[in-house]
Amino acid sequence: MEELKRAVAKEALKFIEDDMVVGLGTGSTTAYFIEYLGKLIMEGELEDVYGIPTSYQARLLALENGVPVVGLDEVDAIDIAVDGADEVDPYLNLIKGRGAALTMEKIIEYRAGTFLVLVDESKLVERLGQKMPVPIEVIPAAWRAIAEEIEVFNATAELRIASKKDGPVVTDNGNFILDARFHRIDDPLDLEIELNNIPGVVENGIFADIADIVLVGTRDGVKKLER
Numbered sequence: 684m685e686e687l688k689r690a691v692a693k694e695a696l697k698f699i700e701d702d703m704v705v706g707l708g709t710g711s712t713t714a715y716f717i718e719y720l721g722k723l724i725m726e727g728e729l730e731d732v733y734g735i736p737t738s739y740q741a742r743l744l745a746l747e748n749g750v751p752v753v754g755l756d757e758v759d760a761i762d763i764a765v766d767g768a769d770e771v772d773p774y775l776n777l778i779k780g781r782g783a784a785l786t787m788e789k790i791i792e793y794r795a796g797t798f799l800v801l802v803d804e805s806k807l808v809e810r811l812g813q814k815m816p817v818p819i820e821v822i823p824a825a826w827r828a829i830a831e832e833i834e835v836f837n838a839t840a841e842l843r844i845a846s847k848k849d850g851p852v853v854t855d856n857g858n859f860i861l862d863a864r865f866h867r868i869d870d871p872l873d874l875e876i877e878l879n880n881i882p883g884v885v886e887n888g889i890f891a892d893i894a895d896i897v898l899v900g901t902r903d904g905v906k907k908l909e910r
């Protein structure tokens with residue numbers, strides 16, 4: 684699996700040119716991309732490339748690997764954003780947020796000229812929600828009320844608990860994460876909008892209609908899916 688992730692991360696470098704502002708995604712697949720991008724910048728193969736991190740993880744990796752970082756409020760436009768995903772359906776709708784970075788990821792990827800997604804073949808599903816829950820970032824005081832309200836959607840929601848800290852996961856923005864399992868997601872765009880209408884929801888991990896290209900690492904090489 685690591686080999687497949689490395690292969691898509693290498694392929695993604697072909698989309699990066701001099702003078703680009705690049706959204707830097709979060710997770711294990713994008714970590715390889717940031718590492719390789721840093722190498723090209725350090726070797727002088729790419730010039731005037733700046734990264735906008737979607738999380739503290741991405742920021743630390745960028746600094747460690749020599750990718751200069753800028754904030755969203757310092758640029759006029761984002762040329763391309765590169766990120767992983769937890770599930771990809773046949774229409775290139777995504778579930779993201781296993782790493783709890785979904786809000787900043789969506790803020791940046793929504794605004795990118797091109798949103799390039801990097802996955803291995805295990806992430807492809809017929810229907811969103813088949814394997815993974817939908818992460819929902821919520822204001823801490825509202826977590827229980829929202830978890831109950833989500834039952835209206837024929838779903839159950841669980842507060843995400845941290846593994847290297849006691850108590851709940853706290854996001855980069857200081858919020859909690861609910862992981863919601865839906866009986867069946869028929870219309871991802873509709874559900875994405877409905878969830879964001881619940882007061883106290885900051886953002887949810889359905890990314891409908893925003894991915895432009897998905898690179899899929901398979902045992903037979905990297906495949907390109909386009910919308």
Ligand SMILES: O=C[C@H](O)[C@H](O)[C@H](O)COP(=O)(O)O
Pocket residue numbers: 708709710711712713766767768769778779780781782783784785788
């Ligand atoms: O919050 C985390 C992100 O949405 C990740 O991009 C996603 O979970 C994919 O991560 P990985 O490449 O490690 O599977």
